[in-house]
Amino acid sequence: MNRYKAPTIVQLAKLLGVAPSTVSRAFTDPGKLLPETVDRVRRKASEIGYVPNNHARALITGRSSIVGLIVPDIANPFFPPILRQAQRTAEEQGLSLILADSDGDPERELQLVGRMTPQVEGLVLAASRLPEKSLVTIAERLPTVLVNRDVEGIPRVLVSADEALDLAVATFVRDGHRSLAYVGGPPESWSNAQRASRVERSAREHGLPMARLEAPGGTYSEGFDVARAVTSAGATAVIAFDDVIAHGLISGFQAAGLSVPHDVSVLGCDDTLSTTTYPPLSSISLDLRGAGRLAVETLRASAGPSAAAPARFELEGKLVLRGSTGRAPER
Amino acid sequence: MNRYKAPTIVQLAKLLGVAPSTVSRAFTDPGKLLPETVDRVRRKASEIGYVPNNHARALITGRSSIVGLIVPDIANPFFPPILRQAQRTAEEQGLSLILADSDGDPERELQLVGRMTPQVEGLVLAASRLPEKSLVTIAERLPTVLVNRDVEGIPRVLVSADEALDLAVATFVRDGHRSLAYVGGPPESWSNAQRASRVERSAREHGLPMARLEAPGGTYSEGFDVARAVTSAGATAVIAFDDVIAHGLISGFQAAGLSVPHDVSVLGCDDTLSTTTYPPLSSISLDLRGAGRLAVETLRASAGPSAAAPARFELEGKLVLRGSTGRAPER
DNA sequence: TCTTGGCATGCACACGTTTGCATGCCAGCA
DNA sequence: TGCTGGCATGCAAACGTGTGCATGCCAAGA
Known part of the structure; x- marks a missing residue:
């Protein structure tokens, strides 16, 4: 009922006494028209509220915007x-x-x-x-x-977190850590494979033993649960696939009576949580x-x-x- | 160069030996066609990967989908x-x-x-x-x-959180709380006004004094900072506009040496964080x-x-x- | 004056659908 | 058998725009 039909290019053309193609060009290829004509068309267009129909345009050009x-x-x-x-x-x-x-x-x-x-x-x-x-x-x-x-x-x-991960591993070594754990995320994720292999390589280069653990769903509660496995692997530093898992890890450690970072260091990735954990989560900030x-x-x-x-x-x-x-x- | 032209309705029609309109109807008005025909069309369509062109459709129907x-x-x-x-x-x-x-x-x-x-x-x-x-x-x-x-x-x-907020206030009263605080969120938010007035009303009905505080940006750190104001107002229970602020509050209390929920109760709203805080955040779960x-x-x-x-x-x-x-x- | 060429604009077709109308078929009935 | 009517499908005209080509004009050069 409140069907409002928008003004079309031909109506505008008729109103101005020019061809529809002229109106079209005034919008899509103004260089081909007399500047004065372009002006006249545009002025009238905004006067009657004409706005190009995207679908018609997409149909002919194949570009839908x-x-x-x-x-x-x-x-x-x-x-x-x-x-x-x-x-x-x-x-x-x-x-x-x-x-x-x-x-x-x-x-x-x-x-x-x-x-x-x-x-x-x-x-x-x-x-x-x-x-x-x-x-x-x-x-x-x-x-x-x-x-x-x-x-x-x-x-x-x-x-990429590659270089930052290298730096993180080096920092852990320098700070006296002798055993590392990596907690992976969704196995189908390209980033996960990328990060895991980089940490592995970096640890190997430093002669640092590394345990590989998994939180395949990438959830907080998986992180929480896997904390136990980290400690039983004897790691004093853990790198998580992302901040959510890291957050779960921190809570898991706290629930087990361990202090972060005193007993165990936790590093996240993506820096999506920033300071909303306690203690504030160390992480890798991505652009x-x-x-x-x-x-x-x-x-x-x-x-x-x-x-x-x-x-x-x-x-x-x-x-x-x-x-x-x-x-x-x-x- | 890598211009790939998608199959059109006429190609599909030609392939099947039917009219384009029949193909069209198979998708938009199957009731008008022999069920067998509909089937045949649809089968072939998915076989060659035909999918209706929205722009052409929108142009004629005026509905853009x-x-x-x-x-x-x-x-x-x-x-x-x-x-x-x-x-x-x-x-x-x-x-x-x-x-x-x-x-x-x-x-x-x-x-x-x-x-x-x-x-x-x-x-x-x-x-x-x-x-x-x-x-x-x-x-x-x-x-x-x-x-x-x-x-x-x-x-x-x-x-709406209205009824749940009433229940929350009643629960606080039953649990012996004698002073309440509400920490508001973005002042332009309709929900914020709604929730604030509901809590206010509910507290008044219970004869419970209520302090009104603000975290206008709705951020974690604002919540953290406002925790101090909550304690100095003497409130032992606080309701936050949302979970993010509530999370900040919890951390703020912990940083001030207060225990949640032992010294102060914190209730969030929206239930977006669920169990990712420590202690797990009480909240109002919305659909x-x-x-x-x-x-x-x-x-x-x-x-x-x-x-x-x-x-x-x-x-x-x-x-x-x-x-x-x-x-x-x-x- | 005639030719050339550039420039502004008009003409008409194409894009891929939907949809009202026409067509042809077949069953049912007199 | 002939007529009616319903049903499945075909035909063709739109929808609003972009764009290659044709047209007409005017200035410049010979």
Whole structure:
């Protein structure tokens, strides 16, 4: 009933006594028109409230001004900063962002990609759980940027904790720790594999024994439960896949009567919790917002006719020592 | 170069030896077709990976199959569950969700609405900070659903803590508490005003003195800092606007050498942190996912020709007592 | 004056759907 | 058998825009 039909390009053209194509050009290719004409068209347009119909435009150009973003889990504090900055950057470029959550399920992720494909201009896949093969196929038919997934031939932006992890291990050694534990997160996560192997390598180089433990769901309570295994492995320092697990670990240690960092040092990763734990969590701070921005900028660039090699950006995180790490206990 | 053209309805029709309109109907109006035909079309469609082009569809029908969702702050743990379920429900209905973050700024929120208007079919505004007048104007020109904002004449779904707050106050009284504090959150937030006045009323009815304190940014560190004010007001029980502030309060008390819940009881709201604090935070659990679902379902319903009165849903939360609340200290 | 060429604008088709109407078929009834 | 009517499907016209090509104008050069 309150059906309001928006003014169209032909109405505006008729009103001005010009051809529809002239109006079109006034918006999309003003250089081809007399500046005076452009002015006249634009003025009248805003007067009658004309605004280009996105769907009609998308239909003919194939560019929808919409980009899709898929994350495994919106509720994970790792993603909101990426998401937020991605949206903001998209907005600056005149793009809209459509969002979906794959729930960490590769099958569902693939399905979401399928649904999005016809209506988006490009895709950002954050921490994708899809096999490389699928990713390549997707990237072939649609401009795609990966976040935290390193696949040759596809533009990608990675937030890396590698150097900071090296530094962390070195710091632990210097502080007298003689045994280390790493608590892994979701096994399908690329970051998890990356971090685990880096810590392992670094520990080996320092001759530091390392126990490998798991919190596959990446939850607080898993972290809590695995604390026991850390102590029985004899480790005095533990690096967790992320802050959530680290937080659980701290609580687990406290519940077992151990003091952090006096009895055991705990290092998180991602720095999403910052000072909201007690003691304040040492962690590795990542440039998540930068990743969000870079992802859509790269997408935009790679959507063009550029035949340049697919970009690969690596954003190094930095180690932030707070109260949850310290010297090894005297024994 | 890597331009991949998606299969179209006519290609599919040719492949099947039927008319394009038949294919179209197989998706939009299957009742008009022989069930067998519908099957055949759908089977072939998924075989060759055909998926309807939304833009073409939107152009002719005027319905874009896109709904917009605006939140004040994606990073606030209150919103992801809403967001997530809203997206999922939208997906079930064949809709896409475009997302934006207003950063809590009304001006920016208005601007976002303006940008979205021409391309969405409806709008969900969560915890909007816009004046009522603006909201009414928006709702007039576009199907709109409010979440946690109560404006007469606009469909809305509210997650309410009212009854649970009453129960909480009664519980405090029963447990011997003689003085209460309420720590408010963002002053522009409708929920904040709602909760504050409810607690105030409930306390008055019980003859319980109540101190009103503020953490206007709604952050952990503000909660931490305001803990001091709580104790100097002599309160032995404190209700916080949300879990984040409550978490800060707990840490603040611990830093001041007070034990929770032995010396002071802390109650959060929203139940977003659940067991990740120590002691586990008592809180008020809200049906956020239900709100997300209801919001887009309501939007969908109100987009139809229904002239029914705008719906108003109120989802009551429930009190969950964990380890951060207990009996008043002996004195 | 005639030609050339650049520049501003008009013409008309294409994009992939939906949908009202037309068509053809077959069953049921007189 | 002939007629009616319902049902499954085909036909073709939109929806609002972008864009290659054609057109017409005017200035500059010969």
